[in-house]
Amino acid sequence: MRQSPFIVIAAILLAAVCISGCIGNPAQSGGDKTELTVFAAASLTEAMTDIKNDYETMHPDIRVTLNLDGSQALRTQIEQGAYADVFLSANTRHLYALRDQGLMENDTIGLFAKNRLAVIVPAANPGNIASLEDLARPGIRLVIGTKDVPVGDYARQILDKMADDDAYGPSYREAVQNNVMSEETAVTHIVAKVQLGEADAGIAYESDVSPRDRDTISMIPIPDTYNVIAEYPAGVLKCSGNRDEALHFIRYLQGEQGGEVLARYGFAKP
CATH class of the missing domain: 3.40.190.10 (Periplasmic binding protein-like II)
Incomplete structure (x- = not known):
């Protein structure tokens, strides 16, 4: 029996999602702005709100979209195919689980706060x-x-x-x-x-x-x-369509300016 072409296409799409771990790629949010989708642990809510505003002011061509939730919930969303450029976890366990599934760019992973x-x-x-x-x-x-x-x-x-x-x-x-x-x-x-x-x-x-x-x-x-x-790691998702911009954002978090905001909210340097 010949398989319907629609079934074949659906199977290919499903396989692609399973391999990449992401659905969609909202790299451009309209105009000339590049949208960075950042999944961040809920404990970072206030600090990341300030960092988002500061970063967008310094980089007017970037729009940062935050998804704030428990690290375990964010990990599950990514595993189920949600698109993200950057993952900021409140422990190493959940980010490393994504790494072990091949969903992270391993050379971008590093701590940014404690x-x-x-x-x-x-x-x-x-x-x-x-x-x-x-x-x-x-x-x-x-x-x-x-x-x-x-x-x-x-x-x-x-x-x-x-x-x-x-x-x-x-x-x-x-x-x-x-x-x-x-x-x-x-x-x-x-x-x-x-x-x-x-x-x-x-x-x-x-x-x-x-x-x-x-x-x-x-x-x-x-x-x-x-x-x-508590150690907070960051990393770029393998499915990110904005790898360079995402890595630049992580380096900002790890640097002096991002560190000053994090310190203001009670976080320590790693």
Whole structure:
């Protein structure tokens, strides 16, 4: 039986998507501007908004389009064929997974920022939380990330470190986990619930308490002994139609000007 030509064409197109990992190529956004599509971890929201504006001012021929979400969600979108020029992840796990699938330009991958975790509480602090010990107190409403989102994975690593320390032990980890009222798919959701008073505390990034948030959120540091350093890698997608422009944008993030903006929002140099 002869196959319909439409079936053959559909199969070829499907194979192309599976190989490239991207559908479409919006290289030009109209006029003479080149559009860079940047998939960025939700924890970068405020910093990337400023960086986008600065970069477009410096490069009037470029328009930066941001897609901000949890790193695991962005990875899934790319795996399912969403087009992106640049991926900025809040951990190496999700970007390296794309690399291992052949979806990244390997020679463009590198770190551009680091971050630390902290406990955040509403400015009014209705739970009277003053220390890490208070997170285990019965009745505390705690919000963390899911195990797949980087901030949730990091939070679990911290609790595991504390469980291994006789000063806290496994019972502390269990008590804290019992206080978890919800697990969020993006750190911005954690921050929002704390800001609105829907939770007594959350485990988020230090960078999430930006200067504009300090009237609504307070931060309790997590000691270095237990903390986790979050590494943020960047890379150009193999399907990018703007490889040179995308790599230039990453180099800007890694450079002095991009670093100054990131530092303003609590990120450290890698």
